[in-house]
Amino acid sequence: MAGVAGRLARLWCSGALSSPLQVTRFPALQLHLCGPAMRASQKDFENALNQVKLLKKDPGNEVKLKLYALYKQATEGPCNVPKPGVLDFINKAKWDAWNALGSLPKETARRNYVDLVSSLSASSESSIQVTPAADRKQPGSDALVVTSQDGITTITLNRPDKKNALTTQMYHDIILALEAASKDDSAITVLTGNGDYYCSGNDLTNFTDIPPGGVEEKARSGAVLLRDFVDCFIDFPKPLVAVVNGPAVGISVTILGLFDIVYATDRATFHTPFSHLGQSPEGCSSYTFPKIMGPSKATEMLVFGKKLTAREACTQGLVTEVFPDSTFQKEVWVRLKAYSKLPPNAMRISKQVIRNTEKEKLHAINAEESNVLRERWLSDECMNAVVSFLSKKAKL
Numbered sequence: 001m002a003g004v005a006g007r008l009a010r011l012w013c014s015g016a017l018s019s020p021l022q023v024t025r026f027p028a029l030q031l032h033l034c035g036p037a038m039r040a041s042q043k044d045f046e047n048a049l050n051q052v053k054l055l056k057k058d059p060g061n062e063v064k065l066k067l068y069a070l071y072k073q074a075t076e077g078p079c080n081v082p083k084p085g086v087l088d089f090i091n092k093a094k095w096d097a098w099n100a101l102g103s104l105p106k107e108t109a110r111r112n113y114v115d116l117v118s119s120l121s122a123s124s125e126s127s128i129q130v131t132p133a134a135d136r137k138q139p140g141s142d143a144l145v146v147t148s149q150d151g152i153t154t155i156t157l158n159r160p161d162k163k164n165a166l167t168t169q170m171y172h173d174i175i176l177a178l179e180a181a182s183k184d185d186s187a188i189t190v191l192t193g194n195g196d197y198y199c200s201g202n203d204l205t206n207f208t209d210i211p212p213g214g215v216e217e218k219a220r221s222g223a224v225l226l227r228d229f230v231d232c233f234i235d236f237p238k239p240l241v242a243v244v245n246g247p248a249v250g251i252s253v254t255i256l257g258l259f260d261i262v263y264a265t266d267r268a269t270f271h272t273p274f275s276h277l278g279q280s281p282e283g284c285s286s287y288t289f290p291k292i293m294g295p296s297k298a299t300e301m302l303v304f305g306k307k308l309t310a311r312e313a314c315t316q317g318l319v320t321e322v323f324p325d326s327t328f329q330k331e332v333w334v335r336l337k338a339y340s341k342l343p344p345n346a347m348r349i350s351k352q353v354i355r356n357t358e359k360e361k362l363h364a365i366n367a368e369e370s371n372v373l374r375e376r377w378l379s380d381e382c383m384n385a386v387v388s389f390l391s392k393k394a395k396l
C-alpha cells in the first residue's frame, strides 16, 4: 500500500490526477445530504476546482482520492465504468473510491466537494483568495491561476515544482489576464507565486523549442513576446501590486519597477544575473532601476548580478515594505483588502497622474531592450549559459 500511496503522491504532484477524490471510510469527512438552501452553485464548484490547485500543503493520498471520487460523482454521476484489474493499483484505488459513493446525487457530491476543499483551504494557511470573476476565461493551463474576490484580482504563478519559471504559454496567459483585469470590476491587481519561490524568471527550456525558421526566428518571436509582455505592465491602468512570496529572478525582478507597490517576505531575494547568462536587462529596468536606486546600485544588480536581500531591496526603493515570513500572507492581504475598498476611479486616476508622463519613454525603452536582447539570445555567451543550465552544470 505504501508503494501505491507513493505513486499516487507522485501522480498528484505531476497533475496526472486531474481532479482530485471523499468517502465512507473517513468519518471525519462524512458526506451529508443537503437541501436546496445549501446547494453549491456551479460557480462555487468551479471556484473549488481552482482553489484545490493552490493548496499549500499536500492533503495526502486519502483526501486526494476523496476529492477525485466526489469530482467524478459531481460531474458524471454514479460509477458505472468497468472495474480496473487488480494490478492496475492506481486506477483501481480511484475506481473503488468513486464506486463507494454509490448513488449519491450529483448535487450532493458537488456540495461535499466544495465543503471539503473549503476545509482544506482553511487549514492550509493559504490566504490566496480564489473566487474567479464570474465571466473570466481561465488560462489554458494550470500554470497560471486567476482569481477575483474582495475587489482584488490575483494572478498566481503556479508552477511551484519549477520555481514558477515562466513558459512561453505563461507570458501569453499573463498578457490575457492583465487585459481582463484592466477591464474587470476589481480595484487592485496582484501578481504573486505559489510555493517557495516567487518566480525563477524565464524558463530556460523556452530556448529549446526551435521553430522551422531556426534560432533567428526563435529570437525574433521571443523579442516580440517580451515587448508585448512588458508593454502590458507599462499600460496597466489600475494599482498593480507584487506580493513577492519568495526569491525572485530575472524578468520577475526587472518588471517590479513597473509595479505600484511591491510587498516582500523577508525570505525573498532579488537577482538579475544577466551577465552570467550572456543576456542584458529587460522589463525597462535599464531605465527604472537607475531611477529608483541610482546608477551605481543599478549597475551592481544589472551588470554584476548582485543578489539583494528583501531588506536591501527595500532600502534601495525597489521594495515597498518587507514582512516577516511567518505573518507575510496575513498582513499583506489584510492591507490589500483595506486598500481595495478605496474609491476605484480615484485610485486609477491618481495612478495615471503618477505614471502617464513616463509611458511614452518606457515604451521606447522596452522596444530598445527587446531588440538588444534579441541579439544577445543569438550570442555564444547566452547559448553556452543556457546549455550549461540545461545540462545541470550550472545554477545561479
Ligand SMILES: CCCC/C=C/CC(=O)SCCNC(=O)CCNC(=O)[C@H](O)C(C)(C)COP(=O)(O)OP(=O)(O)OC[C@H]1O[C@@H](n2cnc3c(N)ncnc32)[C@H](O)[C@@H]1OP(=O)(O)O
Residues within 6 Å of the ligand: 161, 162, 163, 165, 166, 171, 200, 201, 202, 203, 204, 205, 222, 223, 225, 226, 249, 250, 251, 252, 277, 279, 282, 389, 394, 395, 396
Ligand atoms: C520571452 C521573454 C524572455 C524574457 C527573458 C528573461 C530573462 C530572465 O528571466 S533571466 C533568468 C533566468 N532564470 C534562471 O537562470 C534561473 C535558473 N534556475 C536556477 O538557477 C535554479 O533553479 C534556482 C536558483 C532558481 C533554484 O535552485 P534550487 O536548487 O532551489 O532548485 P532547482 O532544483 O534548481 O529547481 C527545481 C526545478 O525547477 C527547474 N527550474 C528552476 N528555474 C528554472 C528556469 N528558470 N528555467 C527552467 N527550469 C527551471 C529546475 O531545473 C528544477 O527542475 P527539475 O526538478 O526538473 O530538475
